Each structure stands twice: as C-alpha cells, then as structure tokens.
Amino acid sequence: MPERKDSDSRKLLRRLRETLAAPGGGQDRLDQITHHIADSMGTQVCSIYLFRDPETLELCATEGLKPESVHQTRLRLGEGLVGRVARTGRYMNTANAPAEPGFRYMPETGEEVYPSFLGLPIQRVGEKLGVLVVQSSEARQFSEDEVYGLEVVAMVLAEMAELGAFLGSQLDGMPLAHRFPVMLRGGTGQEGAAEGRVWLHEPRVVVTNPVGEDPQNEKVRLNESVAMLRTTVDSMLSAADMGAGDSAEVLETYRMFAHSRSWLRRMEEAIDLGLSAEAAVEKEQSQARARLESAADPYLRDRLHDLDDLSNRLLRILTGQGRDTGAEMPENPILVARNIGPAELLEYGRRLKGVVLEEGSVGSHAAIVARALAIPLVIHAERIISEALNGDPILVDGDTGIVHLRPEESVTKAFHDKMAMQAEAQQRYAGLRDLPATDKAGTTIQLYMNAGLMADLPSLDGSGAEGVGLFRTELQFLTRTRVPRRGDLAALYAHVLDSAHGKPVMFRTLDIGSDKVLPYMKPQDEPNPAMGWRAIRVGLDKRGVLRMQLQALIRAAVGRPLYVMFPFVTEMDEFEDAHRLLMEQLAREQRLGHDMPSDIRVGAMLETPSLAFAPQKFFEMCDFISVGGNDLKQFFFAADRENERVRRRYDTLNSSFIMLLDQIVRRCDQARVPVSFCGEDAGRPIEAVTFAALGFRRLSMRPASIGPVKHLIRRVDLGGLREVIDRGIAQGETNLRRSVTEWLARQ
Known part of the structure; x- marks a missing residue:
C-alpha cells in the first residue's frame, strides 16, 4: 500500500476512535463518522445504512444527501444497489450508478447528482449489520487502494456496532440493538417448553480496540499469537493420531490454513492501514466467509468451518477471552450455540433447561442427547447467536420450534399458561404409571x-x-x-x-x-x-x-x-x-x-x-x-x-x-x-x-x-x-x- 494512503487511513481511523470514545448518543456518532469519511475520501456523500430488521435497511446517517431522508428511506434486502451489496456481502464500485441493473431511484435523498457509487457491506463474521456508501458528483470508479481502505473503515464500524456505539434511545430513530423482543422460528429437535436465561456456549470475542496506534507493535502481537496458534494446532493434530487416509488429509488441510503465509500477509496489510491485530483477524475472517459462503464447490464451503475455528482460536489468544470468561451460569440456563457435539452437551448435563441451535438436525447427536436429558431443543434458529446476549430472558417452545428472546409480558404470560397446562397434564399421566395400556x-x-x-x-x-x-x-x-x-x-x-x-x-x-x-x-x-x-x-x-x-x-x-x-x-x-x-x-x-x-x-x-x-x-x-x-x-x-x-x-x-x-x-x-x-x-x-x-x-x-x-x-x-x-x-x-x-x- 502507498505510504500516503497508509497515513490517510490511520488518520481517519484515529478520528473514528476518538468519535467512539467521545460522549454522545448513537445518532451523534454516526453523523460525525459520515462527515469524517466523506472528508477523508474527498467525496461529496457518505451514507450509512443499518438493518432495521433482517429484511430491511434504513438510512441512519448521511453527509451530503438530504437530512430529512434519514430514518425515512428504507430498502428491502436485495433492493437497489445498496440492497444488492447487503444481500451479496460484496462491494460494488461503479462510475454510473443509474445504469446498473437493479438501480432504484430514491428522490427523497437528492442523490441523482452523484453518479459515482462505492458501497461496502458492514459485517462481522457472517453477521450482516448494514452498508457503507460513498458517492461523488464526478463520474469515476474508485481505485483499489480506496476500496481497500474503505473496507478497513467498514470493519471498524462493525466493531463499533458490536461495542454498542450506535445504540439508539427512545428519542431518536436508531435501532435498539439487543434490547427489543425477537421471535425466531426454527425447527423442533426435541419437544417441550422451557423458560430461562441465555447461556452462550461460545461467547463472542469482543474486540475493544479496533484501531491500532502502533502498526509495528500490532504486527509483533499478531505474529506471536499466530506462532502460538500453530504450535497448539500441531500438538493437537499430533495427539489425534489419525493415521493415513482422508482423515489425515482433512487435518493436514487444517494445519495448512494455520501455516498459510498469505493468510498472515493479508492480516498484516490490514494492520498497516490502521487496524489493531484483533480487528485485522476479524476483517480477514469476515471476508473469507463472504467468499466461501458463495462458493459452488461444497468442499470449499466446508472449509469455512476450518477457517472460522482457526480465526476464533487466534482471537482468543490475542484477547485472552477464552471460553471460561469468569461469567457465572445463570439460573435456569438455556444453552445457545451455533452447533454442539454430544460430549460437550453431556458436560452441561441436567443443569440446562433447554437448548437452541443455529444449525443442528432432528437426527443429530445433540438431538439424541437432548432427548436423553428430556430438555426442549430448537434447531435452525437463524440469527440466535447474533441476537442473544448472556443472561437475556428466553422462552423455548420445542413443540412448535419457536424461540422468544427478551419476550414481551403478554407473550410470557401466554407461555406460562401453556407450561401450567402441560404440568397439569403430566400430573394426570403420572397416575397412569402403574396401569396397563x-x-x-x-x-x-x-x-x-x-x-x-x-x-x-x-x-x-x-x-x-x-x-x-x-x-x-x-x-x-x-x-x-x-x-x-x-x-x-x-x-x-x-x-x-x-x-x-x-x-x-x-x-x-x-x-x-x-x-x-x-x-x-x-x-x-x-x-x-x-x-x-x-x-x-x-x-x-x-x-x-x-x-x-x-x-x-x-x-x-x-x-x-x-x-x-x-x-x-x-x-x-x-x-x-x-x-x-x-x-x-x-x-x-x-x-x-x-x-x-x-x-x-x-x-x-x-x-x-x-x-x-x-x-x-x-x-x-x-x-x-x-x-x-x-x-x-x-x-x-x-x-x-x-x-x-x-x-x-x-x-x-x-x-x-x-x-x-x-x-x-x-x-x-x-x-x-x-x-x-x-x-x-x-x-x-x-x-x-x-x-x-x-x-x-x-x-x-x-x-x-x-x-x-x-x-x-x-x-x-x-x-x-x-x-x-x-x-x-x-x-x-x-x-x-x-x-x-x-x-x-x-x-
């Protein structure tokens, strides 16, 4: 990367970090951020669209478009160029936006005088948060250096969102992330109903320092952590003793990822532009996910799990945030995980009141163990990992495959009525225990x-x-x-x-x-x-x-x-x-x-x-x-x-x-x-x-x-x-x- 661009990028990231640290609400921060980005990029427009719900994007801040369009302009996922960027998870760079297929003209924004368009997804490890857009009145395509620099900025925005920098209040139009009730519809893995508090099987690593002050120091931290990761992986695979054949080849592929020089080089390049070591790891992980999720080859899609696992291990080494975070398991814990093996689920045992998985299947090992433990299980509950926080109240209806996260009082009351009816029925059935069928x-x-x-x-x-x-x-x-x-x-x-x-x-x-x-x-x-x-x-x-x-x-x-x-x-x-x-x-x-x-x-x-x-x-x-x-x-x-x-x-x-x-x-x-x-x-x-x-x-x-x-x-x-x-x-x-x-x- 050219030195001038490195310097400009680091200056912009420092301004973003100062914005993150400054007092103020989520709307104030977003307004300042769009101003800083437009100023740094030399563009007339910078806009940030955030997801209002899983299918709807909302213009939440802008520098250059009409202010009255903020919180009024909304797009469905896939609608217009912004919606396309959100759906595909890939950036779009064009000198003539109106000529692009799927372009949607939004007169309330006044964007018709800005033909140049560069839109990038704001995403964090597979979780889509929104879209960052810059526009210019000059008909031009943005350079590769500009695209790459803005990708780094989008990564920092994603980390700022995770840290709660853009949470709204009841007085503004900002989304209230992790605060509102959410109903998730999945599938039944094991019937039954349970009420409790969320316990995340793999707590998400929180990157508290997305911007790096000293690139050389960040590279040293990254290289030391990668070396530790490689030693851990080598020891783990040696202990596995898989012998020859396909199993050994799969594990060798895993080892190869850990020792990949290009993987390390891409993370170092992100550090050069101003990211911390942790944010650089997450940037590479997010972009690898976007590439592999769209791959036609099922083998390549399967490798996504290997890369995710390696990245998560590396992040835990860098941050010191292991699975044992010191948090105490709440009363009546409901386990929330992407997926879980039978041995891990057995370790929790009967302490759990229920299980909710993003993946899983009706015939999976986890489902079999859940049936053995007689606890409700809901599978295919999409977005539960990104929506749930440790300690959140949660209702699990294994009969219908529905999960209520942070439920409203009326939903909780209806759920209590259902559980009471089930308990009454079980009492009635208990009287039949010694009678023949x-x-x-x-x-x-x-x-x-x-x-x-x-x-x-x-x-x-x-x-x-x-x-x-x-x-x-x-x-x-x-x-x-x-x-x-x-x-x-x-x-x-x-x-x-x-x-x-x-x-x-x-x-x-x-x-x-x-x-x-x-x-x-x-x-x-x-x-x-x-x-x-x-x-x-x-x-x-x-x-x-x-x-x-x-x-x-x-x-x-x-x-x-x-x-x-x-x-x-x-x-x-x-x-x-x-x-x-x-x-x-x-x-x-x-x-x-x-x-x-x-x-x-x-x-x-x-x-x-x-x-x-x-x-x-x-x-x-x-x-x-x-x-x-x-x-x-x-x-x-x-x-x-x-x-x-x-x-x-x-x-x-x-x-x-x-x-x-x-x-x-x-x-x-x-x-x-x-x-x-x-x-x-x-x-x-x-x-x-x-x-x-x-x-x-x-x-x-x-x-x-x-x-x-x-x-x-x-x-x-x-x-x-x-x-x-x-x-x-x-x-x-x-x-x-x-x-x-x-x-x-x-x-």
Whole structure:
C-alpha cells in the first residue's frame, strides 16, 4: 500500500476512535463518522445504512444527501444497489450508478447528482449489520487502494456496532440493538417448553480496540499469537493420531490454513492501514466467509468451518477471552450455540433447561442427547447467536420450534399458561404409571422407551415403560476420541441391564454413518450419506468393531436374557451374515469359558421398504422385528428427514404408508414374530393409537410420551378405529388423519 494512503487511513481511523470514545448518543456518532469519511475520501456523500430488521435497511446517517431522508428511506434486502451489496456481502464500485441493473431511484435523498457509487457491506463474521456508501458528483470508479481502505473503515464500524456505539434511545430513530423482543422460528429437535436465561456456549470475542496506534507493535502481537496458534494446532493434530487416509488429509488441510503465509500477509496489510491485530483477524475472517459462503464447490464451503475455528482460536489468544470468561451460569440456563457435539452437551448435563441451535438436525447427536436429558431443543434458529446476549430472558417452545428472546409480558404470560397446562397434564399421566395400556375392548399394548445414555435409565421406572425398545449403542462411540475398549463397553452394558431391573433391553448394534460420523473414523465423501455406507453395512465391512461389540454384549448379559437387533437391514442376506457372526461370537465366548446369557433373541430393524418384501424365510428367522419409522418414512416418501423443505410435506397417516405398515404387521403375524414400531411417531398419541389399531402390540418412544399415549389408548376401542382406517382406505382417502381425528374426538 502507498505510504500516503497508509497515513490517510490511520488518520481517519484515529478520528473514528476518538468519535467512539467521545460522549454522545448513537445518532451523534454516526453523523460525525459520515462527515469524517466523506472528508477523508474527498467525496461529496457518505451514507450509512443499518438493518432495521433482517429484511430491511434504513438510512441512519448521511453527509451530503438530504437530512430529512434519514430514518425515512428504507430498502428491502436485495433492493437497489445498496440492497444488492447487503444481500451479496460484496462491494460494488461503479462510475454510473443509474445504469446498473437493479438501480432504484430514491428522490427523497437528492442523490441523482452523484453518479459515482462505492458501497461496502458492514459485517462481522457472517453477521450482516448494514452498508457503507460513498458517492461523488464526478463520474469515476474508485481505485483499489480506496476500496481497500474503505473496507478497513467498514470493519471498524462493525466493531463499533458490536461495542454498542450506535445504540439508539427512545428519542431518536436508531435501532435498539439487543434490547427489543425477537421471535425466531426454527425447527423442533426435541419437544417441550422451557423458560430461562441465555447461556452462550461460545461467547463472542469482543474486540475493544479496533484501531491500532502502533502498526509495528500490532504486527509483533499478531505474529506471536499466530506462532502460538500453530504450535497448539500441531500438538493437537499430533495427539489425534489419525493415521493415513482422508482423515489425515482433512487435518493436514487444517494445519495448512494455520501455516498459510498469505493468510498472515493479508492480516498484516490490514494492520498497516490502521487496524489493531484483533480487528485485522476479524476483517480477514469476515471476508473469507463472504467468499466461501458463495462458493459452488461444497468442499470449499466446508472449509469455512476450518477457517472460522482457526480465526476464533487466534482471537482468543490475542484477547485472552477464552471460553471460561469468569461469567457465572445463570439460573435456569438455556444453552445457545451455533452447533454442539454430544460430549460437550453431556458436560452441561441436567443443569440446562433447554437448548437452541443455529444449525443442528432432528437426527443429530445433540438431538439424541437432548432427548436423553428430556430438555426442549430448537434447531435452525437463524440469527440466535447474533441476537442473544448472556443472561437475556428466553422462552423455548420445542413443540412448535419457536424461540422468544427478551419476550414481551403478554407473550410470557401466554407461555406460562401453556407450561401450567402441560404440568397439569403430566400430573394426570403420572397416575397412569402403574396401569396397563389396555383399550376398552381389553387389547393391551406394551409401551417401551428409547434410550442411549445412562442418563435415560432413571426414566424407565418413572415413566411406566415396560422395557427399553431401543438402546442406541453408538452414543458411547460418538462421545469419545478413540474406539472404546471391549471391557469398558461390557461394563457399561452390564450397568444398563442392572438398571433395567429385569425389564428387557433391546440393544441396537452400532448405527453409524449418515449424520452420525465418529470423530476417529475415516470420513466418507458421499453425495447421499443417508443412503450410503452406514449401520449394518459398516458393521459387515468392518467386522472387527462389530465382533468386539457383540463380545461385550455377550459378556454383559451373564445369566440374563440378551436382545440384539441389527440396524438398517435391507435384504435377508445381510441379516443372515450378521446373525452368523453373532453365533460365532457366542461359540467363541463359550470356548473361552465365559458365562453365557440365559437366553438370546436376535432381531432386525425394518427401515427400508425393500425389507417389507423380503422372502418369508427372513421373517421366520427373526426373533423380533422393530420398524424404524423415521428412516422407513423418509425412504418411502423419498423425503430427507433432515430437509425442512420436504420432511413435513408427508404425513405418517398417508393411506399408502399405512397400507405398507399393515402389510408388515400381517407378514410378521404370519411368521409369528413380534413386531414393534419405534420412532418419533410412536410417541405421538394419534399416530400411536393408529399403529396399535393396525396390529402393532409394542411401541417404543421417548419416556415423556408414554403417559399421553397410554392415556389415549385406555380411552378408545382399537377395533373401532381399525374399522375407520379400513373404511377410509376402501373409499380412496389419500390421507386418514381427518377420519382418525374426527373419530377420536367423538370418543
């Protein structure tokens, strides 16, 4: 960069820093800033547009445009040149703004005499805050040095916004950031309702010194911190001991980013223009995000997480702001995070009242742990990280996927009423705990619970469950950095059986792949992992792990019945192969002199339509079959259950799906093999009684659903409901929900 430009940039940044330190309101600061920038750039106009809401930009300050247009001129995201800059996150530089596609003339501003336009996004690590614009009456394009210098200014403005420099008051038109109520609509990860205070999993690093006084000193600080980061990364990756293959290549890429000279050079150039080391890191992080988020290559977009992680580590080294900031966790904490792993969530344990994630999925590890802890979880809550502050009051409605941040009193009152009704219902269900789920005609349905952690098992007695219909063994693999030892697994499985007090526990063998990737497992670059190398396919290809797990189960069951079921079986040969492997391990353990289970039952999870059409011999070979409703439904309807756009389009009570379930029940009855339904739908009372009417005599669900399901079963005649189902199908109804719900209402 030319020395003159460096000097001009530093002078402007010093003036901005003085403005930040001076007393006054947010509007006063913005007015001074637009004046300083226009003066420094030699332009007639400088304007700052800030987001009023996620879709609306508002002119909040200007030097050169008509003053009366401030807080009156608004643009939708993507509207006009300013809206385009905000939407794309990229600068726009033109000598003839009116000739640009999408130009919008705003007569109230008086900008028609300024054809030159340079607009840059004001953004901070992916969070869009507004747009900075300079305009000139001279028709010219701004130089690369001018663009780069203004990018540095926009970065400082973003940091000033984070520090609260532009907060409004009730007397001016400025936005009241982090003060007003916000409703965020996400997706349901785990049902339930919770009220509490925000606890940020990764508190945002606050850069309190965006402007650097001494460039040489800032470069020394940056280089020392980068050296420390590289040492930390090298040590971390050496300790990971990933061996060769794709995993090692991914980690080497991570190491390469940390050692990148161009990454360091770009941050040093930003320091030369007047930024502090911290602000230079955030500037590079923000611009890298903007580049990678728009990349067509999914591999490049995935690298965004690596760069974010490295930048955040570097910022924490520079500022000393680690995760442990000294802040005390509030009472009734609601965890707010971009995403979180199962081990980290387990560390918080039952202290949490709820969890809200910007990312996540219904089948993620975090969702499974949240269900085990019986806490509400909302996923895909966009902007929650940027909107929430530690300690903010928050309401989490896991039933609808809605989050209320800093709620108004009327919203809080309605939410309290809902929680009171739910508590009253749970009290009512508690009285049914020791009663059977028997309908009016005397048909009894066995209600089992799903589990995967020791934290689940206290619910076995409290919920009234008659056993564990699904114990997810993969969670013990997912929460560790290395493959668990056989002895550790045997001890864990024995503890599970001890805690069940003689009630049956169906252990599902390792179900990994798809969205469940082990941290020490070679990642598979599959275009559709849900239909790829997963579950029993992995077990039969990597027999060492499956053998070890089967041996651990056999040793844990000493003198007790052992129930083993294999996941994602798609054809009879897979079940025969897995069954043979289990028998071989039983014979081996017996030869070694180990005590044997008193009985062993081997089953399969029916999760693909293909298995419903398997030869009759398959059904006769199984000791029991569990219909995995979540996967079966997604493959039946070709609708990815992680895709919010399609997963809710298809109803479980669709006649075609009900007819498939009916066929499965009839085939199992013909082979005299017990069949259960396991999945989210089993815990929904309307769906549950429909399954029971079809002939499922065992349902497996989360513990909290057992009371509501039992309550409804005891109030109806399943035979009468079966008549409604048959009549609806015979009459050509494509969906049975209306007929079923109307019949239930009459009961």
